Amino acid sequence: MHRELIHLTVNGERYEVAVPPQKLLLDVLREDLGLTGAKRGCDDSSCGACTVLVDGLPVLACAAIASCHQEAQITTVEGLAAGGELTPVQVAYGEAGGSQCGFCTPGFMMTIHALLAQNPNPSDAEIREALSSNLCRCTGYMQIYEAIRLAMKRAQQPAEARS
Amino acid sequence: MSTHSIIGKSIPLTDTPGKVTGLGIYANDIAVPGMLFGKILHSPHAHARIVRIDTSKAEAMPEVKAVATGRDTARPYGVLPIGHDENALAFDRARYIGDNIAAVAATSEEAAERAIELIEVEYEVLTAWTDPLVSMNAEKDWIHENRPHNIEKEYKHEFGNLEEGFAQAAFVREERYVAAEINHAAMEPHSTLAVWEPDGRITVHSSTQVPHYLHRTIADVLELPMSQVRVIKPMVGGGFGGKSEVIPLEVITPVLAKKARRPVKITYTREEVFYAHRGRPITIVDLKMGLTREGKISAVAARVIQDGGAFGGYGPVTVLYSGALLGALYDVRNLRFEGRRVLTNKPACGAMRGHGTVNVRFAFESLLDMLARDAQLDPAEVRRRNLLQAPCITVNGLRVTSYGLPECIEKAVERSGWREKNGKLPYGRGIGIACSHYVSGAANPIIRSNMPHTTVNMKIDRDAAVTVFTGASDIGQGSDTIQVQITAEVLGVRPERIKLVAADTELTPVDLGSYSSRVTFMAGNACLEAAKNMREQIFAAVAKKFGCAPEALEARHEEIFVKNDPAQRMPFDEAVVRAIDFHGTLVARGSYAPPEEARGGKFKGAGVGPSPSYSYGAQTAEVSVDPETGEVTIHRVVAAHDCGKALNPVSVDGQVIGSVYMGLGQAMQEQMEWNEGRLMNPSFLDYKIPTTLETPPIESIIVESEDPEGPFGAKEAGEGSLAAAIPAVANAIYDAVGVRITTLPLSREKILAAIREKRKREQAAGGSKKTGGAA
Amino acid sequence: MSLPALHVVRPKTVDEAVRVLAQHGPQAMILAGGTDLLPNLQMRLYAPQVLVALKEISGLRGARAAKDGALRIGALTTLSELLAEPVVRQKYAVLAKAAATVAGPLQRNMATLGGNLCLETRCRWYNQSHFWRQSLGGCLKKDGTVCHVAPGGKRCWAVWSGDTAPALLALDAEIEIAGPAGERRIPLESLYRNDGMNRIALQAGEILTAVLLPAAKAGWRGVYNKLRLRNSIDYPLAGVAVAMDVDGGGVCRDVRVAISAVNPAPLLVHQAGETLIGKKYSRELIERVAHAAIQRGKPLTTSGSTPVYRREMLELYTRRGLEEVWGGRTHSADRND
Known part of the structure; x- marks a missing residue:
């Protein structure tokens, strides 16, 4: 060919x-x-x-x-994880249960990071809309939203408060 | 309150880093040197005799390294020992559109695609049986010669006294419910890589829920000793039952690899996943139920027909589950079940989340809702009046050891605002309730034997790392993490110290697989036993040092100490070294087999349904219905689930929410649409799994009944809540607009038609109760 | 699935693109956003030898005012970019609303306005894999002689499944086309041939380069109602675009209603103007237009759901659209949040 x-x-x-x-x-x-x-x-x-x-x-x-x-x-x-350090969304994903089988996760990771880069404080409705081209068969999406909110919350806290 | 350090904590699933970074490896992510790409030629006919196959042109292509036909897969197999009716490549007959006829392995995917086109097949077309009600009366062209009239299996069970039961009823109803066929639609399409090793062994990496069954089947079809076959399960992108029996590509790929003497990989297209199918069958349920004036269910009679597709598969189990799990949710004393599994010329159905129970539960909970209204009782109250008195053995021989249903109902009612809403919402808005349950693994194995259902080995060496060797298959549900948590809890160490080696038949002991929600319960118990054995060995060494009895010791926070003299303590690492100095590398083993008492009755078919333990759930759904379009908006689902003990609460929530989500997809929009045996929607564009925008807020409530036999009291969490979602929505639609939809999905077209018909009826009768003003 | 072997040409200018297209004739196809074409190619619905990828042509993106006051939107403007244009959201509501319903956000990041106006028609007997279609002996539109929607007929009913086209018809949009014979500007309506086989009237070598929204339509009230099972990803099963110019007294000065996903073309419901212009809000007049919409729309078994239901929703959505722009009543027909 x-x-x-x-x-x-x-x-x-x-x-x-x-x-x-x-x-x-x-x-x-x-x-x-x-x-x-x-x-x-x-x-x-x-x-x-x-x-x-x-x-x-x-x-x-x-x-x-x-x-x-x-x-x-x-x-x-x-x-995403520059230098091997997970991003706040990647960390929160584990804590909140955003991944089950994980097959959709790379796609969601990209959509979520792009969303938060463009709009660091999206509403629940904006999150649902932004994620609506990405299908997940495991989670029912709830814990994905949970993970995003958790990452957003942490991003708004000063760095020292996080550790 | 909890005395546990790691059990009951929501630690992230141990494989999360691989998932969020994309570095986790699924079957189709593996590439090995010299790898060929396989493609399968599928049948364009629903039912045809294969007269002739000519593969010579494909074989002549220089890029083609192997071609296989039915002759190469002549040994039939099937997941049940009683039903070896499948050949990975059709032997003499094609039985559905998409059936596997021939396969090639070539140096590129593109060449393999071209080669497939060059294979010539001559067919003699036979009558295609695509409607189960017609198929079961077929007089000729039976799909399998040894299945007269295309009937795969029939069962009739009767317990108690139906006549008496119905005589006691003040209200009796009988309805027909029909559910459309649905597919698991796991995000990962099936993929298998078979590596022919230079020493004549074969290693197969496959997206499977059941490495052990695959191991047996490959050995059998390839006529190799099991010792020469190795099956490895990489990360699996969801199963839901779709990977819980051997799928044709899992046999075809090793056959090609053996012929080519090279590694071969086949990954299904999404369309091929739909042809491999094994999902939930079209189910026709004729259900009759009696309710006494006091609201007690006095008799239940169910006739169930399942459209099984072209092969038996798990079919006999599916139909038996639909009967057996009429018991063990409520106190039903008089019960009759007639079940029939019919073969048709369509892809085989099989096990799908909530196996066998879901469509019957839709019927049951819908009909119970109607009867509750006949008796002028609150639907939640009717359910409360039919509770079991656990522990108990049900009329059909199921042993119930723990029973959190009362609390589930209470909590769902509480959280949803049921009392304020039931029957009180304005026209167009409604709330519904339903319950469901499921097994925590099957008490009887598919292949009858006295072998444990699962075994876990454990090893600790001088690095004090704990290695757990488990056959259990994590397919995303988190079973690896649960076993890590159990081990860490017992040994009193951090989860990070534990390395889990799983689902590799060369390294890990046999486990029957990830299906029927068996893994936490069974592998969990095996893991618990192994960890306790391991702890005993360590304690023996430490006790010697402290001069105490081993029973006086406790392990926690990376230390071993004397319970009533905590000053006497030793770091875990040191304790391990001491123990190794006695014994050499520490090894331990645990296994699990369900107790004799849990294995059910003795009648034909009694083997399916018994479980060491059952989960329970109650669910409410609140909906709006647009009476002009029939469109349903689900506002909120509250799902209370009794999982015995939440070993990892976030993970339990995820399983419950995911179950509800899948139930809502089936309730509202998913269906495989057939046209004369041809699947009209074999794609993710047309098979409508819900997006974020249709999925309502789903709230999970964990109820912990602490099962006496479950590991730390745990039982299943991953399936039991699915079934209730569907009738909860159907009942909510009734509450909203007063119509009963008895077929799935609960589509807009049907709802709109029902609303109109109701209006017509009411106008003819000259009055209306709950009818909207609009339109 | 992979794409069939072909050449990809990436012209930098419209002239170059036209030249390549003209040179290869029917062997060449235009690639814009790719969300329609590439899945179709994977299904082997076409066998072009050359793809002319327009992506690298500058000047075909974004919206700006043309000399005559019209808003000129480059054909390569993605639907996401279109939705981000304040002037579109503020002045051309029906277009913004329709564009927001196309597939899902990821597809809209790729799909272009020009591509959406040149979509392939769709049919469930056609948008299937090579194997699937072969097992059936093909259909009238591809590789066969029988239409499975209307057996015996010689006409292909594959359905127009775009959302922005009806909105733009309702705005009397024009399009600019570049071709071997130079540029031409035509009403969008005349692009569509209402033939499932041969959907658009682009000549060999021609490219749709821009869409023009007339200044006179700026500020019209507009609404787009779309029937689909899922609120994202899905193509329409029926779509109704309504645009109306209403004076201070509630009199309809001008109106357009266009329907989609029920015929091989997006179609204007011409009776809307005759019925409503110069009139005050009237439920009965709205009913008449809704009725006209279902005279115009001919849903068949090309798509999911049922023709009967789609027809009913066509009528209802027309009514709801007009109620919303004229009577101020809104229905949450399309969104559940």
Whole structure:
């Protein structure tokens, strides 16, 4: 199959890979870059498990062609915990029960981090709306909201009060 | 109040870091050198004889390294020993659209897809039986020759005296309820990687809830000794029953790997997941119930037909559960059950969360609600008047050891504002209540034997790290964490000290799998026993040093100390070293088998239903119904669940809320839509699992009845609350607009039609009670 | 599932894109946001040799005032960007409301306005995998000769499933099209052919580059009611856009009603104007327009739910839409919070 050399910037690192020009961003991330965090849960762009950030905006990596994203800054779930330290949302997710099977979690992580970056204090209704493209079959979403609220609360407290 | 350090604490699930960072590995995340990609050719016909398969063109492709057909999977299997009726690749006959006909392994997914297209199959089309009521009267083209008239199984059970029971009733009702077929829709599509090892062994990584059954089946179909087969369960992205029996790709992949002598991976598309199915069957329930003037259920008669699809699978168990769990929730003395499992030319149904009980519970709780109104009793009160007096043995032989239902009803009523709302909300708004229960594991194993249902091994070496080897399969429900908590509690150490090795048949002892809500109870008890054994060994060494009896010691906060002389204490690490100096590496073992008394009656079919313990739940739902559209808005669900003892409360809440969520999906919007055996909605766009925007606030209330046999008093939490969600909503809809919907899902179309019909009836009768002004 | 092998061209200018499209003719397809096209390609609904990805063309994003006072919105503006435009939210309510109902927030971050106006028509016998369709021998629209919705018929009823198109029809929007013969500007209404097979009247090599909202429609009251099972992700099962200009005395100065997801095209209900213009609020007149809507809408078994129910909701949503813009009554038909 015909391949093309493309450049991608993922989690701040520059990659050069030869892939078929039509290859989906999700498949390049998972198969060529070894970033298997983003998941494939459906085949019709309707579950959100593959969510990544493109220039800070959460999008579906299964509905994006990799070769069309060579100029973009791509962030995957692997890029969130910079230097290995979990983000407040990642920590709160564990405490509040945000993950059960965890398969949707990478997608939710991206949507939630993008939401809080854009709006640090979203209302409950805004949270529900922002998360409404991401399906979770385990949690019934309640403990995901719980985790977000917990992370928001901590973000509003001064750093020393947290430790 | 609690004397526990770690039990009862909401520690995060131990595998959370892997989940939130994306570094956790699921089956489809694994890639190994030389790996091939497998694809499966599916049948376009619902029922056809396979006359000829020509794979030569596919085989001629240089990228193709193996091709398999039914000849390579000729040994049939099935999850029940009585029902080995499946071939991973159809042997001579295709039995549903999507059935597996042939498979290829190639060097790329794209090449495998092309190769599949090159396989030529000649079919002779047979009559397709797609409607269970027609199928069960079929005179020819039976789906399995040894199942005349396509009837997989039939049971008839009668307990007490039905005639007398109905004679005592002041109110008798009989209704037909029909539930649509639904799918587990776990977020992770099934995936299997089979690695053919150079020494002739095979290692299979698979998204399974049942590594042990998979282990047996692969060995059997590939005709290898079990010792040459290793099954590893990586992280699993949800199961809900959809991965609780062997799924065709789990056999096809190792067959291809064996043929190609190379690693092969197959990952299902979402559509293929729907063809693998094993979800909740179309269920027709004819239910008759009598209620005395005092509100006591005097007799229950249920006739249940389940549309099982093309294979037996768990089917006989599903239908038996639907009868057996008519008992053990309320005090029912006169009970008749007739159950029939019918084969049809559709993907096989199987176990799904709340296995067998959910659709019957929808019928039961709906009909009980009607009878309560006949008797002019508060629906919550009727349920209170039919409580069991636990401990007891039910009329159908189920042993109830702990029973938190009264408290569940009380708490749900309290929290929901039931007394202020029931029957008092304005037209268009309503509240409903329903109860449900479930087993904490099956008391009888599928494969009859005296083997423990689960065993846990434990090891401590000089690093004082505790390694727990468990066969139990964490599929997201958190069972690994529970075993860590139990071990930490008993040994008095921090959870961080414990390393759990799970679900790898080469390293871990046999556990029957994650289904029927058995893991916390059974693996929990095994873990408890192993940890106690381990503690004994450590205490023996410490007692020698302190010159006390081992019984005088306690382990807590990383120390061992003398209970009534706490000044005598020793760090855990030091205690371990002392014990090792006596014995070498410390090893311990625990196992669990349900007690004889829990295993139920002796009649045919009595094996299904008995459990060492039952969970209980009561639930309220508050809804609005738009009388012009039939659209239902659920405002709030309150679910009280008796889990015996919450070993990890956040995790219990998550299980309860998740169960309710799944129940609401089935109640309102999920259904597999069939058209002549063709699934019309095999995708997440068209199979409508609820998004955040349809999911109401769900509040979980934990009730702790402390089961005498559960680990620290615990019993199941992950399934029991599902069933009540559906009738709670159905009953709330009745309270809101006065219509009874008896088929699932409770769709807008049906509700709107029912509202109109009711209005017509009332206009004809010249009066109305609760009818809205609108429209 | 992967995409079929093909070439991806990423032109930097509209001219370049037009050139590539013209050169490859029917072998080329336009890729904008990808949320419709890429799943369809994975299902092998098309077999193009070339995808012309418009993403890198500058100047096709964002909204600004055109010379004639119209609001010109670039076709590559994503639906999220559209929703973030204050002028859209403030002046063109029906568009903002419709755009907010398209799929879910992630899809709206990708989907473009131009793409939403050029969506493929949908049918449950068509939007299925290659295997699924093959097992049935295909359908009229793809690989077959039989329409499973209307067997015996020779017309494809695959349904128009966009939400912004009815809103824009209700605003008398125009579109700019660039092509080998230069630019042209046409009413949006004439883009749609009401044919499930051949849905839009774009010629070979043509690209929809912009949408123009006439200044005269700014400030009209507007509402969009959408029938769907889930409040996110789902395509419409029926949709009704209503826009009205009401004077201080409550008289309808002008009105548009457009329906979606019940025909192979989004359609204006022309009787709305004839019936309502110059009139004061009247329930009976509203009923008449609602009735006209179901004369115009022909829901079939192309979609979920039932044709009967979708037809009823079409009528009800028309009535509710008009009640809301004219009578000031609101219904929470589409949201449960």
